[in-house]
Amino acid sequence: MLLASCLLACALVAPVAGLVAIAAEGSGGAWPHLLNYVLPGAVRDTLILLTGVGCLVIAMGTGLAWLMTAYEFPGRRIFEWALLLPLAVPTYIIAYAWLDLLHPVGPVQDALRALLGVTGAGVLPVPDVRSMGGCILLLSFVLYPYVFMPTRALFLMQAGGLLEAARMLGAGRRGVFFRVALPLARPAIALGASLALMETLNDIGASEFLGVRTLSVSIYATWVNRSNLPGAAQIALALMALAVALILIERWARRRQRYVSQTQRAPRARPVRLKGWALAGALTAASLPVLIGFVFPALYLVAQAWRRIAFAGLPHDLGEQIRNTVTLSAFGTLAALCAGFMLAYAVRITRAPLAAASLRVGSLGYAIPGTVLAIGLLPGLMELDGALADAIDWALGGTAGLILSGSGAALVYAYATRFVAISAGGVEAGLSKLSPSLDCAARALGETAGGALRRVHLPLLRPALGAAALLVFVDCMKELPMTLLLRPLNYETLATHLYGEAARGTYEDGAVAALCIVLVGLAPVILLGRLSRRPSLAHAAPNPPAPIPSAVAASP
Amino acid sequence: MTARLEIRDVHQSFGAVVAVEALSLTVEPGEIVCLLGQSGCGKTTLLRVVAGLESPDRGSVLLGGRALVGPGLFLPPEQRGVGMVFQDYALFPHLTILENIRFGLSRLDPAKAQATALQALERVGLAHAANDYPHTLSGGQQQRVALARALAPRPGLLLMDEPFSNLDQRLRERVRGQTMELLRENGATGLVVTHDPVEAMLIADRIALMQQGRLVQMGAPEDLYERPGTLFAARYFCDLNEIPGVVRSARASTALGDFDAPGLTDGPCVVCIRPQALSFGAQGREAVTINRRFIGEAQLIACAVEGLAAPLEARLPPGGAPVAGGSVRLSVAASGVLVFPAPGRG
Numbered sequence: 001m002l003l004a005s006c007l008l009a010c011a012l013v014a015p016v017a018g019l020v021a022i023a024a025e026g027s028g029g030a031w032p033h034l035l036n037y038v039l040p041g042a043v044r045d046t047l048i049l050l051t052g053v054g055c056l057v058i059a060m061g062t063g064l065a066w067l068m069t070a071y072e073f074p075g076r077r078i079f080e081w082a083l084l085l086p087l088a089v090p091t092y093i094i095a096y097a098w099l100d101l102l103h104p105v106g107p108v109q110d111a112l113r114a115l116l117g118v119t120g121a122g123v124l125p126v127p128d129v130r131s132m133g134g135c136i137l138l139l140s141f142v143l144y145p146y147v148f149m150p151t152r153a154l155f156l157m158q159a160g161g162l163l164e165a166a167r168m169l170g171a172g173r174r175g176v177f178f179r180v181a182l183p184l185a186r187p188a189i190a191l192g193a194s195l196a197l198m199e200t201l202n203d204i205g206a207s208e209f210l211g212v213r214t215l216s217v218s219i220y221a222t223w224v225n226r227s228n229l230p231g232a233a234q235i236a237l238a239l240m241a242l243a244v245a246l247i248l249i250e251r252w253a254r255r256r257q258r259y260v261s262q263t264q265r266a267p268r269a270r271p272v273r274l275k276g277w278a279l280a281g282a283l284t285a286a287s288l289p290v291l292i293g294f295v296f297p298a299l300y301l302v303a304q305a306w307r308r309i310a311f312a313g314l315p316h317d318l319g320e321q322i323r324n325t326v327t328l329s330a331f332g333t334l335a336a337l338c339a340g341f342m343l344a345y346a347v348r349i350t351r352a353p354l355a356a357a358s359l360r361v362g363s364l365g366y367a368i369p370g371t372v373l374a375i376g377l378l379p380g381l382m383e384l385d386g387a388l389a390d391a392i393d394w395a396l397g398g399t400a401g402l403i404l405s406g407s408g409a410a411l412v413y414a415y416a417t418r419f420v421a422i423s424a425g426g427v428e429a430g431l432s433k434l435s436p437s438l439d440c441a442a443r444a445l446g447e448t449a450g451g452a453l454r455r456v457h458l459p460l461l462r463p464a465l466g467a468a469a470l471l472v473f474v475d476c477m478k479e480l481p482m483t484l485l486l487r488p489l490n491y492e493t494l495a496t497h498l499y500g501e502a503a504r505g506t507y508e509d510g511a512v513a514a515l516c517i518v519l520v521g522l523a524p525v526i527l528l529g530r531l532s533r534r535p536s537l538a539h540a541a542p543n544p545p546a547p548i549p550s551a552v553a554a555s556p
Numbered sequence: 557m558t559a560r561l562e563i564r565d566v567h568q569s570f571g572a573v574v575a576v577e578a579l580s581l582t583v584e585p586g587e588i589v590c591l592l593g594q595s596g597c598g599k600t601t602l603l604r605v606v607a608g609l610e611s612p613d614r615g616s617v618l619l620g621g622r623a624l625v626g627p628g629l630f631l632p633p634e635q636r637g638v639g640m641v642f643q644d645y646a647l648f649p650h651l652t653i654l655e656n657i658r659f660g661l662s663r664l665d666p667a668k669a670q671a672t673a674l675q676a677l678e679r680v681g682l683a684h685a686a687n688d689y690p691h692t693l694s695g696g697q698q699q700r701v702a703l704a705r706a707l708a709p710r711p712g713l714l715l716m717d718e719p720f721s722n723l724d725q726r727l728r729e730r731v732r733g734q735t736m737e738l739l740r741e742n743g744a745t746g747l748v749v750t751h752d753p754v755e756a757m758l759i760a761d762r763i764a765l766m767q768q769g770r771l772v773q774m775g776a777p778e779d780l781y782e783r784p785g786t787l788f789a790a791r792y793f794c795d796l797n798e799i800p801g802v803v804r805s806a807r808a809s810t811a812l813g814d815f816d817a818p819g820l821t822d823g824p825c826v827v828c829i830r831p832q833a834l835s836f837g838a839q840g841r842e843a844v845t846i847n848r849r850f851i852g853e854a855q856l857i858a859c860a861v862e863g864l865a866a867p868l869e870a871r872l873p874p875g876g877a878p879v880a881g882g883s884v885r886l887s888v889a890a891s892g893v894l895v896f897p898a899p900g901r902g
Binding site for chain 2: 161162164165166167168169170171172175179180183184186
């Protein structure tokens with residue numbers, strides 16, 4: 001078990017080694033060009049984007065979490081759930097939707113012109129959404145829930161008694177926020193912000209549509225358009241360095257996190273009822289993110305999809321794309337689930353430091369941007385494919401072609417590598433709720449280790465596994481960069497189809513696919529929303545919540 | 557700094573649940589009063605009303621003559637000058653011990669605040685831990701920090717919500733002693749919530765016994781123990797042998813004999829006999845011992861008496877134990893007998 005867990009971890013970080021191998025090949029003289037013209041701009045743009053998105057998601061996520069905790073107003077319970085909705089919209093879809101919504105002859109500018117009584121496109125001083133500013137704003141409006149969720153959970157579960165203690169010691173409402181709530185929430189904010197920034201690093205569609213040349217976009221361009229794989233790998237190394245820096249910053253920001261308070265009974269701090277202008281302000285602040293991040297894009301997609309279907313019927317290749325997407329995602333989910341279970345379960349039964357290290361290393365894939373993973377996978381894949389083809393050639397006397405890359409197995413491997421952290425985290429959280437004496441009881445009653453797994457752990461973990469499967473499946477389905485780079489030739493999924501249509505500028509043709517993705521993406525949001533509405537359950541949980549594991553562990 | 561606390565006719569309900577009903581009580585300056593009752597009786601709610609963490613539906617609270625809450629008035633907790641020790645201590649995990657104590661001293665200038673906080677820490681004997689974080693301290697030490705933090709701003713009133721319930725038995729007795737000593741030194745007025753009658757008798761000048769949101773009886777520990785006004789109060793302070801009886805002309809007659817029942821009207825009653833009021837001797841009712849348990853400073857003997865459904869429990873000094881199954885004669889000391897009207901009757 002321990003050995004298997006180690007091997008698995010190695011397999012999961014293999015792409016990083018592969019990346020270094022390709023990068024070391026040298027890019028055939030393109031390096032000076034990359035170094036002088038591509039890399040500085042890409043690094044600068046990526047850093048600006050990260051900084052902008054980071055500041056905005058922290059401000060929005062924390063502010064909204066506090067608004068939901070310290071204040072009471074009509075509709076608060078609905079907002080608490082609705083504020084998670086933008087999670088269902090992948091970055092490339094919000095960019096795609098708003099690009100068309102804000103187009104000079106799009107609905108927003110049309111409405112403005114009608115309102116102001118002017119004619120002619122381009123006469124209005126509407127800032128161009130195709131810009132760094134636009135990209136930062138749009139990404140923030142779908143990524144802020146990553147900060148909102150854990151921060152809100154932390155305020156709910158830990159802060160109650162401490163906030164009251166602060167007030168008893170003479171601190172006013174502002175003082176309570178800045179002196180107690182904010183410092184306490186720091187680990188949750190750091191966790192959420194780092195997740196949001198990883199998504200930003202990973203993003204390829206939104207930045208490209210909005211004309212921001214980030215490192216991810218440059219990698220794709222260098223590889224696909226210039227066919228320069230080593231060059232792409234070298235840029236990928238730079239991106240990898242950024243991702244590692246991000247993890248280190250997050251670790252640093254969460255230092256001294258051991259101080260989880262031992263609050264047993266955390267009454268909700270009495271919220272202030274808002275009236276008048278304050279109420280209007282709160283309603284605006286709470287509804288804007290939902291409108292911009294979900295409602296408008298979703299309505300747009302529905303309208304466009306409706307128009308497309310009314311005009312030309314369902315796109316003829318939609319069925320095939322859905323089939324492809326579901327097949328790939330299902331295999332990816334299965335692989336990620338098995339690997340995650342293995343890693344987490346090894347820690348539970350062996351209690352070896354090596355198993356814990358394997359779990360940690362194996363979960364790193366979540367921090368590695370998709371483009372980097374995809375490039376890192378290639379060298380090993382090509383070797384293996386070549387060897388397999390030779391073997392089949394020798395054994396059967398026919399040409400088999402490239403089996404791994406051709407069948408999508410490569411992509412499944414990539415999905416498992418990137419999303420194993422979610423399933424491992426879910427299983428780990430689920431296991432941590434099961435008392436170790438259950439293991440002992442099963443063994444004392446004459447059951448073998450395998451029997452204990454089958455008769456005790458698996459049935460008890462079923463909800464955790466189910467929730468993890470859902471989260472991984474939806475993530476696989478939404479995944480764009482790796483799918484673009486590793487899919488078999490002419491194999492279209494919903495996401496790649498959408499990307500293609502957007503690249504051609506035929507937005508309305510992608511709307512049906514985009515709508516499908518958003519609809520499926522709603523499933524985990526509904527799951528999370530249902531959990532957040534059961535504070536009794538959250539209170540009973542012995543551990544402080546991380547957004548994903550708690551959701552996985554507590555679901556029925 | 558010590559002040560008189562007046563609670564007048566406070567009502568508090570949460571939806572359909574009435575937590576506190578028509579409750580009035582007064583705590584004199586420097587006095588320590590325990591709110592005693594079972595969980596859910598409203599004692600913690602009352603404490604939170606005084607703290608300003610709940611705003612009552614009706615009624616008023618005055619501290620040192622100043623209204624904290626009343627008709628059209630609600631002073632937020634930070635303006636009340638009331639200190640509080642929470643059941644789980646609620647120490648800020650992101651601040652050191654010293655910073656925790658300084659938290660409530662932000663109105664003083666920094667040098668003064670530092671000196672005051674250090675002094676408070678010294679008084680609880682934890683000056684050496686000033687720069688540690690709360691999670692490194694033991695439960696008893698955390699309790700002392702919470703107390704020092706609450707007392708540092710010199711509040712007119714100190715509230716404590718089950719302050720010793722998170723400590724194990726032996727530690728609890730020591731910490732309780734130290735805490736009460738510190739409170740008396742400060743001369744602070746104190747309102748302490750507890751569910752443990754022994755703890756209440758140990759620390760309180762007066763006890764306010766609550767049941768279902770109402771004040772049942774208030775008085776010195778001896779008053780409540782010796783002269784409980786209701787069957788509920790009697791049961792709360794002592795494990796009693798309860799036997800049914802009938803009152804006729806201020807005498808209650810039972811299977812164990814007749815007892816004085818002054819002031820009771822005729823009808824069915826409950827006669828409560830304290831275990832220590834039973835003794836074995838040459839005279840009295842005949843009984844058969846069922847079992848004997850030895851608990852160190854005493855022994856508990858259960859015995860069956862003809863005509864009584866449940867066995868009686870006697871608490872005797874150790875030594876000279878009768879054998880189980882032996883026949884004894886049981887006598888009852890009148891000082892350990894309380895008679896109440898049967899439940900459900902006036």
